Amino acid sequence: MKRLCAIIATLCVGAAVWAQEITWMNYAQPQEKAIMEKVIEKFEKAHPGVKIKFISVTMDQFGPKIQAALAANNLPDVFYVGPEAIRTYVDNKKLLSLTPYVEGAKKSGMNVNDIYENALNKYRYDGKKVGTGDLWALPKDLGPFAFGYNKDLFKKAGIPLPDKDKPYTFAEFTDVCKKLTKDVNGDGKMDQWGTGLNVRWSFIQFAWGNGGDFLDASKTKVDIANPKFYEALQYWADHTLKDGITPTMGEAQSMDTYQRWLKGEIAFFPVAPWDLAAFKNLSFEYDVIPWPVGKAGMKSATWVGSVGYGVAANTKHPELAAEFALYLSADKEAMEMMTDMDLQIPNLKSLAPRYVNKPGYPANRQEYIDIINDYGRSWPAEFTYNAVWFDEFWINIQTVLDGKVTAKEYCEKMQPKMQKLLDRANSKMKK
Incomplete structure (x- = not known):
């Protein structure tokens, strides 16, 4: 009887732990999806009991699916949102302000200031103008074309x-x-x-x-x-x-x-x-x-270009969802993984040399950094x-x-x- 109770207790604890599940939806090419799955695995190992439900679709599928989720007021906890959509999402109260969580991350030692400022500014909005005010998403990347x-x-x-x-x-x-x-x-x-x-x-x-x-x-x-x-x-x-x-x-x-x-x-x-x-x-x-x-x-x-990690305003796990968005955007080890596997240019300025000096093609990776710092423009x-x-x-x-x-x-x-x-x-x- 004691053993049965112990098993039941264990199952209950497991159920409670796995209740900490957040959904992340993005669009990705197959090779991008494979890299992201490895990044998720690292986050889950560092957060025992947390489960990331990863939904990855094609770019063509993403828009209709997000629109359907918006209409049903059932957005994923974390999802891609482009700079051009920030105003609409915020004005309709669909996004969680990430400013408090970013400030908390700074106090805990995460070097959020190492992110390119022009990347962060794409996701700031004060209710009138983009580029100032609260952060409503965190950049996945800057994508110089x-x-x-x-x-x-x-x-x-x-x-x-x-x-x-x-x-x-x-x-x-x-x-x-x-x-x-x-x-x-x-x-x-x-x-x-x-x-x-x-x-x-x-x-x-x-x-x-x-x-x-x-x-x-x-x-x-x-x-x-x-x-x-x-x-x-x-x-x-x-x-x-x-x-x-x-x-x-x-x-x-x-x-x-x-x-x-x-x-x-x-x-x-x-x-x-x-x-x-x-x-x-x-x-x-x-x-x-x-x-x-x-x-x-x-x-x-x-x-x-850029796309950001937005967190749904009605998420049941705001702190965990915000932490996951921060991890994807600014965690140094995660960013090193993404950089080394050629998923993206690192968000962190301090990792630019690591990216530029990678072997293989293109040899002139400095061009991407020059676009970000010098002559890149917004859509x-x-x-x-x-x-x-x-x-x-x-x-x-x-x-x-x-x-x-x-x-x-x-x-x-x-x-x-x-x-x-x-x-x-x-x-x-x-x-």
């Missing part, structure tokens, strides 16, 4: 490798891409191209590199009718329309340019930190350089209450890429439409 190139193709063509410190001008970039666009096997069809970029994610670098932007300095006015902007867009469209340095629409449909890059058929392609684990076994050497600029002397610019929609105005730009962008309208015509037509949507968003923010 660098420009990669296939070194083997350059060597085979006898073309000097790009200067890692001096960006190509638009004219120089087109010229070298033409030299790298070839019918390699002599069958009359192109099977190697200078580049092949996604307009939604890669055009903005060319606009910034030409001195243009979607918004003016006040971040309240759409500025795409500016010649600096639409000239960059026309230059982009002409890669296919006039210069022939990208796969045609049909060629891109038969195999997307990402797969062509992996096969070594594309000379220039974006290489972000989250790609490195997937690119580990590429059959060619590659490196990263600054994005092209309109003219000599202009400054290269690129996007610095335009991060400055506005929603992205509806920004999304409008892309709806009919194919008409420019197909040559049905000029970039100038398109931008002059779209600017007032986008401005109307932006004004509506700003009005919503004031309310």
Whole structure:
């Protein structure tokens, strides 16, 4: 009888312990998920009785699932939230302020001040302006969108490798891409191209590199009718329309340019930190350089993405959930694991040398740190209450890429439409 009571008591204690379960939901590629599972295992070992229920989905699945959880008021305890969504989540009281927990972590010795300040500022919000106020999420990372190139193709063509410190001008970039666009096997069809970029994610670098932007300095006015902007867009469209340095629409449909890059058929392609684990076994050497600029002397610019660890306002375990978010974002050993396995650039500034000096490709990892510290920019929609105005730009962008309208015509037509949507968003923010 005593033994039975002891067994029952043990089971009850176990049930009570395992009641400390928190759910974490993210999106990840398979290699990212495998790394995160190892990071979770370390946290669970340091917290006996705590269970992390890990739900990892694809990026396409994540949005609908989170929206469904929002509608049901059943958000995961910890989940990814982007900087552009902070205002909406906070205004609707869906996020827990992490400021008290961060301050507590500082007192306990965790060096939260070692996190890049521009990463933290993406998740501060005072009820009116992003960048100040309480912390509503902790950065998973900063993701500088660098420009990669296939070194083997350059060597085979006898073309000097790009200067890692001096960006190509638009004219120089087109010229070298033409030299790298070839019918390699002599069958009359192109099977190697200078580049092949996604307009939604890669055009903005060319606009910034030409001195243009979607918004003016006040971040309240759409500025795409500016010649600096639409000239960059026309230059982009002409890669296919006039210069022939990208796969045609049909060629891109038969195999997307990402797969062509992996096969070594594309000379220039974006290489972000989250790609490195997937690119580990590429059959060619590659490196990263600054994005092209309109003219000599202009400054290269690129996007610095981020996603944060948010904690649901109604979590049953706020302290544990906040501690787990802090662990993922700022724990040195966890960050070393993520860095060494090439999941990301470390959030901690003190670990930058560890990242930069890693062997293998790309050799110029310093480029990522330079983007973070020097010339990286936020996505335009991060400055506005929603992205509806920004999304409008892309709806009919194919008409420019197909040559049905000029970039100038398109931008002059779209600017007032986008401005109307932006004004509506700003009005919503004031309310």
